[in-house]
Amino acid sequence: MxxxxxxxxxxxxxxxxxxxSIAAAERVWTKWAERHGLDVATFLPTIHGKRAIETIGGLRLPGVDAVAEADALLKAEADDLExxxxxxxxxxxxxxxxxxxxxxxxxxxxxxxxxxxxxxxxxxxxxxxxxxxxxxxxxxxxxxxxxxxxxxxxxxxxxxxxxxxxxxxxxxxxxxxxxxxxxxxxxxxxxxxxxxxxxxxxxxxxxxxxxxxxxxxxxxx
CATH class of the missing domain: 3.40.50.1000 (HAD superfamily/HAD-like)
Structure with missing residues (x-):
């Protein structure tokens, strides 16, 4: 080695x-994915290791402001440290x-x-x-x-x-x-x-x- x-x-x-922090992160992202009609099981593996703004931006969801959504996710993740x-x-x-x-x-x-x-x-x-x-x-x-x-x-x-x-x-x-x-x-x-x-x-x-x-x-x- x-x-x-x-x-x-x-x-x-x-x-x-x-x-x-996988459990905490996935709790928050699951709610976000469900709100946007995404297939949670397929989506969750894609969130790890990347910035939220790039994960969201890469989806190219119509009418979604990646900056605003990333800020909201930060607040939600900061509130869930369990x-x-x-x-x-x-x-x-x-x-x-x-x-x-x-x-x-x-x-x-x-x-x-x-x-x-x-x-x-x-x-x-x-x-x-x-x-x-x-x-x-x-x-x-x-x-x-x-x-x-x-x-x-x-x-x-x-x-x-x-x-x-x-x-x-x-x-x-x-x-x-x-x-x-x-x-x-x-x-x-x-x-x-x-x-x-x-x-x-x-x-x-x-x-x-x-x-x-x-x-x-x-x-x-």
């Missing part, structure tokens, strides 16, 4: 990667990282991201890139490129942690290495990248220059 590789920084998606929990092992893993060497890079707006981070008990990162910070959301690489720049490193020297196809594609397009988190996957995701279901499977080592390497935990081998 990335044997011999060292990284300048770790870039984490949020939902499905360091915390599980059942949001950390991905197994995420809290101690994040706490083990040098604060200046990691960031959360999420398609959620900053307000919602901070609420979910607090609800899950996830450490608040020193640096975070959210929906408002980029013009083009995932699968465009802009968010990861921006996060790397703000951390003062190159994206190609980073490891991206992702769970959703849009985010994985964004990580790939940025030039970063990618680790897939499968904790919330109902069905196996076909991917060429290394995958873990829990952060308990990995640890880190930091060298004298601050570069980070992954170590597979012996009890997870």
């Amino acid at each position: 990335f044997a011999g590789s060292k990284f300048a920084a770790f870039l984490f998606d949020m939902d499905g990667t360091v915390l599980n 059942g949001i929990v950390p991905i197994p092992g995420a809290v101690p893993f994040l706490k083990s990282l040098p604060p200046e060497r990691w960031a959360i890079v999420t398609s959620a707006p900053r307000e919602l991201a901070l609420l979910r981070i607090e609800a899950a008990g996830i450490p608040v990162p020193a640096m975070m890139v959210t929906a408002e910070d980029v013009t083009h959301g995932k699968p465009a690489p802009d968010c990861f490129l921006l996060a790397a720049k703000r951390l003062g490193v190159e994206a190609r020297d980073c490891l991206v942690f992702e769970d959703a196809p849009a985010g994985i594609a964004a990580g790939e397009a940025s030039g970063a290495s990618v680790m897939v988190i499968s904790a919330t996957h109902v069905h196996p995701l076909q991917t060429r990248h290394d995958s873990i279901a829990s952060y308990d499977e990995i640890g880190i080592a930091v060298d004298d220059t601050g570069l980070i390497s992954l170590e597979q935990q012996r009890d997870a081998a």
Whole structure:
């Protein structure tokens, strides 16, 4: 698992990667989909990993203002934080990282991201890139490129942690290495990248220059 590789920084998606907010998000989006006459079972898998405005805009629903609808969804999601929990092992893993060497890079707006981070008990990162910070959301690489720049490193020297196809594609397009988190996957995701279901499977080592390497935990081998 990335044997011999060292990284300048770790870039984490949020939902499905360091915390599980699927139940809360799907409650809100189910009501929205029903109101607009969409097939809920078909629609729900498409919401993950992308900004709300791009999910709504991509539907091209007649007479629907994507900006207004995304704002309304944000308010609804901010009011529903029930059942949001950390991905197994995420809290101690994040706490083990040098604060200046990691960031959360999420398609959620900053307000919602901070609420979910607090609800899950996830450490608040020193640096975070959210929906408002980029013009083009995932699968465009802009968010990861921006996060790397703000951390003062190159994206190609980073490891991206992702769970959703849009985010994985964004990580790939940025030039970063990618680790897939499968904790919330109902069905196996076909991917060429290394995958873990829990952060308990990995640890880190930091060298004298601050570069980070992954170590597979012996009890997870």
